[in-house]
Amino acid sequence: MNTSLTARMPYPVMAFIPTLNRRQQTLLLMAMAAVVVGVMIAAGILLDNDRIATHFDQRNLAPSWNHLFGTDWLGRDMFTRTAKGLTVSIGIGMIASLASVVIAMILGLASATLGKTVDSAVSWLVDLFLGVPHLVALILIAFVMGGGAKGVIVGVACTHWPSLTRLIRAEVLQIRFSEYVHVSKHMGRSRVFIAVRHVMPHLAPQFLVGILLLFPHAILHEASITFLGFGLSPHQPAIGVILSESMKYLATGMWWLAFFPGLSLLVIVRSMDIIGDHLRQLTDPHSAHE
Amino acid sequence: MIRLERVTWLTGKALRIMTLLFALCVISFVLLSYSPIDPVQAYVGADMMRVSSQQREQISEYWGLNKPPLERFVRWGRALIHGDLGVSMIFRSPVRDVIKDRFAASLALMAAAWFFSGIIGFVMGVTAGMNQGRWLDRILKWYCLTLASTPTFWLGLLLVMVFSVWLGWFPVGLGVPAGQLSEDVTIWNRVNHLILPALTLSIIGVANIALHTRQKLIDVLKSDYILFARAKGKHGVQLLWQHGLRNIMLPAITLQFASFSELFGGSVLAEQVFSYPGLGNATVQAGLRGDLPLLLGIVLFSALFVFSGNLMADLIYLVVDPRITEATTL
Numbered sequence: 001m002n003t004s005l006t007a008r009m010p011y012p013v014m015a016f017i018p019t020l021n022r023r024q025q026t027l028l029l030m031a032m033a034a035v036v037v038g039v040m041i042a043a044g045i046l047l048d049n050d051r052i053a054t055h056f057d058q059r060n061l062a063p064s065w066n067h068l069f070g071t072d073w074l075g076r077d078m079f080t081r082t083a084k085g086l087t088v089s090i091g092i093g094m095i096a097s098l099a100s101v102v103i104a105m106i107l108g109l110a111s112a113t114l115g116k117t118v119d120s121a122v123s124w125l126v127d128l129f130l131g132v133p134h135l136v137a138l139i140l141i142a143f144v145m146g147g148g149a150k151g152v153i154v155g156v157a158c159t160h161w162p163s164l165t166r167l168i169r170a171e172v173l174q175i176r177f178s179e180y181v182h183v184s185k186h187m188g189r190s191r192v193f194i195a196v197r198h199v200m201p202h203l204a205p206q207f208l209v210g211i212l213l214l215f216p217h218a219i220l221h222e223a224s225i226t227f228l229g230f231g232l233s234p235h236q237p238a239i240g241v242i243l244s245e246s247m248k249y250l251a252t253g254m255w256w257l258a259f260f261p262g263l264s265l266l267v268i269v270r271s272m273d274i275i276g277d278h279l280r281q282l283t284d285p286h287s288a289h290e
Numbered sequence: 291m292i293r294l295e296r297v298t299w300l301t302g303k304a305l306r307i308m309t310l311l312f313a314l315c316v317i318s319f320v321l322l323s324y325s326p327i328d329p330v331q332a333y334v335g336a337d338m339m340r341v342s343s344q345q346r347e348q349i350s351e352y353w354g355l356n357k358p359p360l361e362r363f364v365r366w367g368r369a370l371i372h373g374d375l376g377v378s379m380i381f382r383s384p385v386r387d388v389i390k391d392r393f394a395a396s397l398a399l400m401a402a403a404w405f406f407s408g409i410i411g412f413v414m415g416v417t418a419g420m421n422q423g424r425w426l427d428r429i430l431k432w433y434c435l436t437l438a439s440t441p442t443f444w445l446g447l448l449l450v451m452v453f454s455v456w457l458g459w460f461p462v463g464l465g466v467p468a469g470q471l472s473e474d475v476t477i478w479n480r481v482n483h484l485i486l487p488a489l490t491l492s493i494i495g496v497a498n499i500a501l502h503t504r505q506k507l508i509d510v511l512k513s514d515y516i517l518f519a520r521a522k523g524k525h526g527v528q529l530l531w532q533h534g535l536r537n538i539m540l541p542a543i544t545l546q547f548a549s550f551s552e553l554f555g556g557s558v559l560a561e562q563v564f565s566y567p568g569l570g571n572a573t574v575q576a577g578l579r580g581d582l583p584l585l586l587g588i589v590l591f592s593a594l595f596v597f598s599g600n601l602m603a604d605l606i607y608l609v610v611d612p613r614i615t616e617a618t619t620l
Contacts, residue, residue, distance in 0.1 A: 127310055132592060228558070
């Protein structure tokens with residue numbers, strides 16, 4: 001799942017529209033992905049709670065214009081459930097990936113600037129957290145925290161920083177040993193000045209892009225852990241809950257219970273991935289040569 | 291000289307793994323001993339009302355739960371060194387045996403997925419890399435990136451719907467047919483129940499290796515020796531076979547060994563969807579039903595599994611790629 005952190009080429013899907021240059025294509029694609037995510041969040045917030053109340057007269061309906069994703073065995077509208085569940089998931093994913101990026105920033109900066117001992121300590125920590133499979137670590141943490149949204153957030157935040165920490169460490173080291181920092185040091189600038197004026201501006205885009213690129217992993221892991229029964233409680237609207245409930249009804253042929261919610265999750269994750277990846281390309285001068 | 295370098299490198303690696311495992315023991319033990327879930331209650335479950343406080347005490351005495359955490363840790367650690375992980379509460383048998391049995395089932399699943407995703411992913415990556423920028427490359431790349439965003443368990447559910455419910459080709463769940471004695475279970479039964487979970491994991495696992503192989507091949511194709519080979523008139527499959535393949539094979543193999551962590555996580559989800567009685571299924575049950583010894587044992591075992599994968603990746607590099615040894619001796 002680490003693919004999103006590796007180098008990618010610009011996305012040429014829009015190549016058949018000749019009037020746009022590559023930068024405009026990228027921006028257009030990003031805007032489209034953002035609209036998808038925005039619509040889903042808006043739907044989750046604006047849709048009436050009455051649609052997910054129990055309606056015994058509208059049970060087990062296949063998808064129609066009135067119920068886009070169909071209804072479940074309690075007559076709840078699946079589209080509303082999906083949208084509300086995804087909104088909750090997006091919120092949790094955002095908080096968790098923000099926390100993860102903050103941890104990665106602190107540890108990455110510390111290991112690049114505070115000397116050899118700290119560096120090897122951080123690298124040992126990274127190895128420790130990469131050693132346990134993410135899902136097992138998530139189960140352990142969610143179990144210890146007693147389940148619920150808090151357990152998921154702490155679990156995801158604690159398991160997703162290692163890869164980003166390595167990237168940030170490399171980035172900071174590269175800046176520290178660059179010539180303009182040397183010159184600045186010889187001109188008598190203080191370490192604080194160098195940190196704030198020379199290093200920080202390079203890390204700001206990393207911070208933003210880091211959040212967006214960790215987000216897909218965070219939301220997928222949130223859904224997985226909820227699906228397994230360790231995350232959000234069955235009473236909360238959540239994609240994991242919807243999909244794990246749908247397992248019981250698969251044999252009855254109610255395919256829409258699992259198909260659409262999962263597909264919506266996939267679309268949201270992919271959209272966030274596209275936004276993050278293209279933002280990285282726009283902010284990273286190296287990818288301009290590709 | 292080279293031998294000595296290798297020995298010190300290996301000891302360093304081994305020491306690091308030892309310290310990591312020790313830290314993991316301490317951390318997971320501390321975490322679990324402060325968890326809000328009462329192990330006695332988790333053990334007794336729904337019969338809580340019918341258990342007197344005296345029986346409660348007997349139970350916690352029996353599991354050694356009434357001792358202070360440090361003493362319990364020392365006891366647990368001492369047993370661990372002798373290879374004894376304690377007794378699983380839900381399976382009523384030693385954790386070591388549970389892990390051994392369950393891992394055997396998971397290993398079949400993971401090995402199949404590992405092998406097929408490796409081969410197919412590699413071929414996809416090479417195909418995309420050789421056709422860089424063309425439609426085939428774009429489609430493959432788009433497909434892989436989308437796969438990377440696909441929830442494993444959802445893909446599993448889709449496969450169940452298509453192959454088990456609609457087409458009726460495969461059983462819906464469980465490692466063996468329900469209601470059949472274990473002696474009557476044939477190899478075919480086992481394989482039949484293995485196909486769908488293995489297929490799920492193979493499909494998901496393809497993305498990473500394909501994208502990496504593609505990128506590596508593109509980098510290799512930009513190199514001077516490829517330019518020279520092209521100048522000599524080589525192209526297509528011949529060029530790939532003689533100059534490209536060996537250079538991209540090694541990173542692909544190491545990546546595959548380094549992906550044990552994701553493989554394990556994927557198998558937890560796939561086993562849950564298909565009710566496949568493997569280690570992942572045991573992990574979920576141990577967590578849901580508060581089986582502390584089993585959960586601890588699985589956490590340690592999964593870490594050992596990941597570490598051995600990483601170690602194998604390092605070793606392959608060390609043995610196969612002469613440049614690595616040269617670099618360490620310089």
